[in-house]
Amino acid sequence: MAASLESAPDLRVSVPLRAWSTGIRVLGGSERASAYRSIALWWAGSRVLVFAAVLAAQALRWPRESWYPSISEHPFALLEAWDGRWYRTVAEHGYLVVPQDQSNIAFFPLYPALVKALGAVGIPHSVGGLLLANVGFLVGLLALYELGRTWLTDADAKRMAIYAALFPFGFVFSMLYPEGVALAAVALAGLLAVRRRWLLAGLAAALATLARPEGVFLALPLAVLAARRWRELSPNERGSALTAVLAAPAALGAFIAYAWTTFGDPLASQTAQRAWGRILSLDGPVRAVEELLSSDAFQGEWLWRDAVFCLVYVVCLGLALRAGVPRGWVVSGALIVLLPLFTGTFTSVSRFGLLALPVYAGLAFAGRRRWLDVSFRLVGGVLLVVGSMTILYRWP
């Protein structure tokens, strides 16, 4: 039976947790250092698969030549496609709201702000964006492992990180998208909260929210954790814990305030989503199913892909619950996966779910069986390559 940290004693003084905060010096030769090395290797291997696959698709110009620029002119162009272009316009020109049309205000600000900052020191936006995404992903995997150790066993935590590295939709973590950075921020927020570094946890939660709207759901597991530990906390810590809980909504509020003061529309980001066909309403899930069932042959295949991933996420969340992952995290994951359906489509749910961390815990729990572990790794690797090669078919 896995241990849940929400009911565990004060962990601030435990040796493994100190190791994280005191750095690499403590890691040398330890079991954790070996886990870190292993995770870093799986990260590197999975990224080699992604980069090789997109280069191969670009070299083969499959299935249509006109889709691809030449490798010499623009290598890894696939990784900068779709929303990557929008994030680049935000980094290069800032936000602009075009009435009744697609606008870049739909894309959250942290990642383009970081890309812009790298640009200020001479790193081209394309290079800086890919660097941020991939390094952020590595940090995210290590933080996921550490957080996973507080939920499950060490072996489970390691599998969590490895499955995340090999996750079929994980090619997004290597694209000019904020998911890599967001994963790091979400996992770090959870980890720091467990270690009672509340203010840092709040900062990470705010950054997660500024990277992706899903970050705001961090308020839930942080609130549950703070509530459970309330009696153990000193008055100062209580204030810090509450700050951590409020941090993600505060960051979202800042984005809303920016849209209001700059464009006169506090919901400009939400309004812009309408141009992509996303309209939030109570009957959204019904519309999503109707769209799925009535979609044409080409469109339908990709919608079904997203619907299947949605189902997989839900099953994994159920397994995570069974494995003992704190309920606050599972509910937060469910909100990340299911709430987008209220916009009337399954589109991109596969990508949104990448930030539902208990999904990886559920997979790791199932992967305790050897044959499933091997299957997950093999199938994950193959699907990761397929997903990477077909990026231009349909936006992730």
Next chain:
Amino acid sequence: MRSRAVVVTLAGAVAGAALIGFGSFGLISSLAAPTGDERLGIRVVERLQSWRSGGAVLHLEGRSVSASCRRLAARRRLIQLGDGERLLLVGRRVRSQIPEGDRSPAGLELRAVKAYLAGSRSLYLAALKARLVRGRDVLIGPTSVGGLPAYRIRIGNDRPRTELVVAQETLTPLEASYRSARVSGWSSLRPPETESGC
């Protein structure tokens, strides 16, 4: 005493969250704010969304010809030129009503230029939005049309060079122009006489 501690805790938490909120606002503000140029472009987009054209007088290849523009359906417009030529605009695609029309690149471009100069709002909107989204300059500078103060606005790509002249006060389109290596021309736009303008 205890209630004071609760108040202090709550106040501290709210202050901390407010600090994070202000910090977040500062981070977002580090991104470029819309320029005056872009704001003008957005205002022109808003004006175009409510504007309808009744046609234009085209000045193309050394001759002038009048054109009327009529809305047929949601995405279909009929452009009728004074010389009898009829063009069908479906979305942003231009079709000639004469099947055996000139199919050379120059002929196809000339047809598109006529549709563009005839006052199609959808073409102007698409071109201006595309330019704004790419962060390219929009305002060329002030000008005047028949004594009326106006702005020259760049729309679309840099090549071919396409411009709109809009009234400074109302942002109503007054003139359109087009210049490429093969074709150059401009038009004087006129408001619709009926509700069926395009």
